[in-house]
Amino acid sequence: MAKGGNPGKIVISPSQWVKIRKISQIIFFIIFLVIFFWSRREFYLNPSIESGFKEKFVNIPLQLDPLVMIAQAIASRKILQGSILAVFTLILTFILGRVWCGWFCPMGTILEWVPIRSWKKNQPSVPEWFRGIKYVLLMVILFSAIFTNLTLLFLDPLTIGYRTLTTSIWPGLDKVVTFLELQLIKVPFLSAAVGGFDSLIRPAIFPAHPAFYRFGILFFGFFVSLIALNALAPRFWCRYVCPLGGMLGLLGKVSLVGCEITSGCSTCGKCLPACPTGAIKDQGQIYCDPGECIMCMVCADNCPVDTVKFPFKISKFLHQPYDIERRKALLSVGAAAVGLGFLETNFIGQVQPPTPIRPPGVDYDRFLSACIRCGECSTVCPTNAIQMAVLDGGVEGFWTPVIVPRIGYCDYSCQACGQVCPVEAIPPLSLEEKRVQIIGKAHIDRDRCLPWAENQECIVCEEMCPVPDKAIELELVEVPDGEGGTKSLQRPVVVRKLCIGCGICENKCPVSGQAAIQIWVPSGGNQNGHNRRGGQ
Template identity: 35%
Template sequence: MVRKRKIPGYLWRRLSQLLFFVLFLFLFIKTDYTGSDELEYAVNILFRIDPLLALAAIFAGKTIVALMLPALFTLVFTLVFGRSFCGWICPMGALVDGAAAVIRPPQGTVGKDLRPVKYYLLIFILVAALLGLPLAGYLDPFSLLVRAFSFAVYPAFDFAVSSFFTFTYLHAPDWVNAVSEPVYDFLKNTVLPFSHRVYGLGLLSLLLLALVLLLNHWQRRFFCRNLCPLGGLLALVSRFSWLAARGGDEQCGKCRQCRTICRMGAIAEDRRISPADCNLCLDCVALCPRQKIHLSFQRPQPAAGSYGITRRAFAGTVATGALLPLFLPGRLLARRPDPLLIRPPGALAEDEFLGRCVRCGECMKVCIGNALQPALLEAGIEGMFTPLVRSRIGYCEYNCTLCGQVCPTGAITKLALPAKHATVIGRAFFDKNLCLPYAKGIPCIVCEEHCPTPDKAIKFRPQQVVNSRGETVTVLQPFVLDELCIGCGICENKCPLPGLAAVRLTGEGAARQAGQTLPGW
């Protein structure tokens, strides 16, 4: 009888990583308009199971964020299965491991042990969040990954594919187009976005992701080992996990192959395996020549090493996290926002919005009109990567509520369509030095034609003016009825003037909702 060959555990882990990364790409692509104002899938689930973002949103927003309750599953999963979330599920971890196949990081323990850094970052982030300064989204692996894909990778992919098929359509013979056009239609319906998008901070987002991957050059899974604050949180929980890897013993002699191959540096010189660092990748199980390493549901053996946190460094980290919010100019901006700072419809009051927003980029990815763009310093340092409306790039679609549907923390409230129609995010005003009917006596009604409100927020007054040729003519000069304008920005977007538009938006009159805070906070 032929004995069936057993599939090594590390191959199951690789398959799991591949499947979850494909799932991530599927949900990422589906974070888009597909012909309906309702999304078919829970496209924001990746962020909702992130306990780091959940804690940061709760601390900074001073409220229980019901949307983030699925993060409890990740904590329970870690308590049972250890830090296997990092090794088997996390799409950033899968991408880092994939990059290691190209970058070829050194094996074994290299350089100074920097693993305590992730704990310092975790403490700093949570203390700062407790005092109203949200920083988790800047280092959270999911936010880093989705921002880079949304702002840089996906738009570049769309541009490259569309340019290729446009070239073939214009220059290739008919028999080529007979094949290429159905392929392009298929890609448009399945993979490519609903419309072409452009974003600011795309290069910066891509460079941050590239840095995470390039750190593999110095140490395998450098970011996951040393810098990931989510990994730090899961490491704390996994110290008490039921499932853990058991190392070798004195019978192994001088063999240290398991320690050399470990991608997380979890195996000590005496072969004890730290449950806080081990992500159960199973490489050591497969490569141990004596088959001494195994997994078991038992009380974990004493952890190899300690947290590596000194009292002085801990106190300094807490003090920095507590004092930093007091010195940022963004604290004032949260109370007196920039008049040109326009947030999405349904956004909470500015200080609460900044506290809950995890800088994931989901709302900007799904915005039909490409109006939502990442902020740089418009809302202070703490507002970086938060969404704001840039009407010259795009406009807020009148019949769209998708941004509120994808927000994982409720920083943008999910609005019903009638409520969205009545929600004011800003007001339009005319610059009479630029507007053609005012400045040059040239007729232009483009802004009024595109105004989506039923009664038209832009009206006209007939006025006799002297044009640039010295002729007296009657033109219709536009003006805005503030009580009808909702600030969608389509008038600014469609203004035919090059450069600065003659009609622009301000945040005046914006309806910003107040969230609920916990008693005593």
């Protein structure tokens, strides 16, 4: 309403609107970063304290994301209280069009800040039908969700943001800072200053001991390639690929406020190249496709005769050749069905599907249809136990959380992942409940374990075991001491009924390479389902 600049009231000029929008982008981008760092820090410092606040606050960005929330609700057949926030975004879009993309989305903001295309002289042109990709992706995601699959949610812009920050940008920065600190601390007169600096930034920004994520470069590369696509067209991702943009675009087509080129247009064409999403078209007459318009108001700012207006009106659905129509919809259903068919024929097949270790309390049967691949659990895990899967759980489980005990163990006094999960795919458990979750069971490889294979003293796994009655017992045996006599030696044995599979034994096992004690998901499944995808 205000955007139209009603005469008689305070008039905000288009250039001022553009400035306001840029400020809004900066503010929301900073909020996104602050939430990320703050959540990491809060859960790192207080992983066992339920404040009731931090859990809710942290999840607001994802709960505002309608694509994630709708797909999740369809796939898990369960509407979560927090998803109601997504309705707010939908209503906002219905009124004001794709303001999410132009004003709030952190991914869109980054893509706008990196205008690679302007660096290049000869600009390739992207065919218009590419715009249909985002609608097809959206349909495939929603149809797959009906088949309980959420794999393609890894293409949601917010989940990309969280994952990239968690697994590459933030640990990468940590590595660089650590590297510089380690070099500088050796300079005698700087060492005190470096120590002081270190205690300032740790644990406020980085953890005391550097975080590590597998495949960080893969996640970073994915993110960088999305930005690099800007070389083909400004906001390439937003224009052609982003499934969330597709969803909001469909709604934006009938939004109440929209860009309109009113009579009096001089057809100078200045708005055409200015528009970052190419929403303004010249087909005899200059007009704007509201489904592509992100309400950035750059066109109005560039208009020499001030004919670009944003009036409040009921607009009718303006059909475009790249829009979703029957054929594309059918194609999407087909793609979803065929894709799922292939996903279900996993590498190992029906007998024993891949069995990654999931975070504590996860119901294996419904996990893949509840997890939105946002990686927040991985962000908050204080020991880096939770890593993002690449092929650990089959293609279907791409970018879902898995526990890799050799990298980090599940801390006995932490319940952060369940608290932070925005969709309860990892159930929110109290510390007492979490402590008895069976994540897996430890198995000792007696061919490699030092006391078993080499008659060497080692009890690290027993020492580390956090279970009050110790899930690892030590058997006292007499063994040859290598000098003709015998010596007594303690050998670890797992007490299966006590083991919770936290993985600290595997993590701390001093044997090089693969640990001599490893966590495996029990063949019969844990207490929460049978570790099979199973029909829903």
